[in-house]
Amino acid sequence: MLAAYFDCPGGPENLYVKKVMKPHPGEGEVLVKVSASALNRADLLQRRGKYPPPKGASDILGLEAAGSVAGLGPGCKGQWKMGDAVMALLSGGGQAEYVTVPEGYLMPIPNDMTFVQAAAIPEAWLTAFQLLHFVGKVQKGERVLIHAGASGVGMAAIQLVRLAKAIPIVTAGTQEKLKATANAGAAAGFNYKNEDFSEKVLVFTQGSGVDIILDCVGGSYWEKNLNCLSTDGRWIIYGLLSGGEVHGDLLARLLSKRGSIHTSLLRSRDKEASNGHQQFDLKIDAFTEDVLPYFSAETSPHLQPLVDSIYPLHEIAEAHRIMEENKNIGKIVIKMPA
Numbered sequence: 001m002l003a004a005y006f007d008c009p010g011g012p013e014n015l016y017v018k019k020v021m022k023p024h025p026g027e028g029e030v031l032v033k034v035s036a037s038a039l040n041r042a043d044l045l046q047r048r049g050k051y052p053p054p055k056g057a058s059d060i061l062g063l064e065a066a067g068s069v070a071g072l073g074p075g076c077k078g079q080w081k082m083g084d085a086v087m088a089l090l091s092g093g094g095q096a097e098y099v100t101v102p103e104g105y106l107m108p109i110p111n112d113m114t115f116v117q118a119a120a121i122p123e124a125w126l127t128a129f130q131l132l133h134f135v136g137k138v139q140k141g142e143r144v145l146i147h148a149g150a151s152g153v154g155m156a157a158i159q160l161v162r163l164a165k166a167i168p169i170v171t172a173g174t175q176e177k178l179k180a181t182a183n184a185g186a187a188a189g190f191n192y193k194n195e196d197f198s199e200k201v202l203v204f205t206q207g208s209g210v211d212i213i214l215d216c217v218g219g220s221y222w223e224k225n226l227n228c229l230s231t232d233g234r235w236i237i238y239g240l241l242s243g244g245e246v247h248g249d250l251l252a253r254l255l256s257k258r259g260s261i262h263t264s265l266l267r268s269r270d271k272e273a274s275n276g277h278q279q280f281d282l283k284i285d286a287f288t289e290d291v292l293p294y295f296s297a298e299t300s301p302h303l304q305p306l307v308d309s310i311y312p313l314h315e316i317a318e319a320h321r322i323m324e325e326n327k328n329i330g331k332i333v334i335k336m337p338a
Contacts (some may be wrong), residue, residue: 002337003096004316005062009049012320017313020060022098023150025073029100030080033070035115036310037062037094039319039332042124047320052202053092061316062094062334065101066118071255076103085109089122089284095316097336104281107288110295120305120331121295124152127238129287131187131214135262136234140165142211144202145228147221148179148241149186152331154304156182157214163294163301169210171197173326180329198224209233219243226253230238236262236310313337 005018025031043061045051053059066087069080080086086106093099109118131153132138144161148154149170159169162185166178170181171192178189188204190197201210209230215221216239225235235254254261294303308328312335319332 001226002313003093003314004062004334005060006047009047012047012317015047015140015317015320017316020096022181023058023102025071025098027073027075028077029073030069030076030086030103030106031071031073032065032067032086032099032101032106033063034067034094034097034099034336036067036119036316036336038119038123039323039334040064040152041241042325043095044320044324056131057091058093058099060093060096062092062096062099063090064088064119064122065090065094065099066115066121067336068269070098073100079103080106085115085118087118087122089126095313095334100190105284107284107292110292112297113295116307116310116333116335117305119333120152120183120307124331125291126283126287127153128157128214129291130283131165131236131238131264132157132160133286134283135236135264136212136214138164138166138212142166143205143209144168144212144214145197145210145225146170146186146214147192147217148172149189150329151216152306153214153216153238154181155184155330158186159301159303160291161185163291163303164188169201169204178304180193181326196224198227201228205230212236214238214239219245222246222250223248223253226250226257227258229257229259231257231259233257233259233328234262235259236264238264238286246296308332310335 001022002017003020006014007061040063069084088101088106146154146157149172158168167187170186170189172178173193190200209228211230211233213225213235215237218240220242308330310333
């Protein structure tokens, strides 16, 4: 089969399409013929040699995929049959023509959705769902500040905050991105490049601040984050785009707000860690039950994955360049050869 590959860490130019062995589904695994996969920041980090796949995972790039069931391993419980349209979050291997997935990690694709749209769901939406409900325990009426509001996770989080009857506030770096977040349901949005988002958030919330911050930026935002965090607020860090170093009295400021810091990574450390498996199964079950139905066209509120652009597999390097330059609004999808 064909797969996205790189021989040594470096820039997008190191990527190429390579013929590799097609995987075989093991015990309790399903073989999926991939139609589309989406790009994530973790793929860029892995390509640079900074985010190795967990033990036992495929070293092919790709943390999510949508396609159809093409084979069933021994011990499958019969919840999937050949030809079923499915999508999944993966520990690796999505940017290839076939991938194997534990059967409990698969989710059905809603009837009226294309493989390209479905490929934009697993990583971004499960991340946002986990951060809001399992880590942040968002409540009705709470205010949630979402950094990188026009990213895949950001656009999913805006819609999920609305679904939870809470109030999404975002930051982004261009007016075009802020407009897209408003269309997705953001109650307010601030351009972090030319305004102090913490001051604007305090004005918008009439001085009370936000209850939850979803932060993928890290170090450089700590002071502004604490400035606009409400008393008893939850600051959730799930990425460090600006690095992890903090200079200043973070703990005293956090204590004065009775605030809490939570951290979260969706990619499992170890494919074999059974407790991690069980927790992850729970999240997928909850997401399938509580969120997936709202992607169907006739539902209200209606959830929608946002696809920025589509690249064929052989243009994978160009797709990486676009994400590296921060040009995308929503998800970049990689289409497999038909």
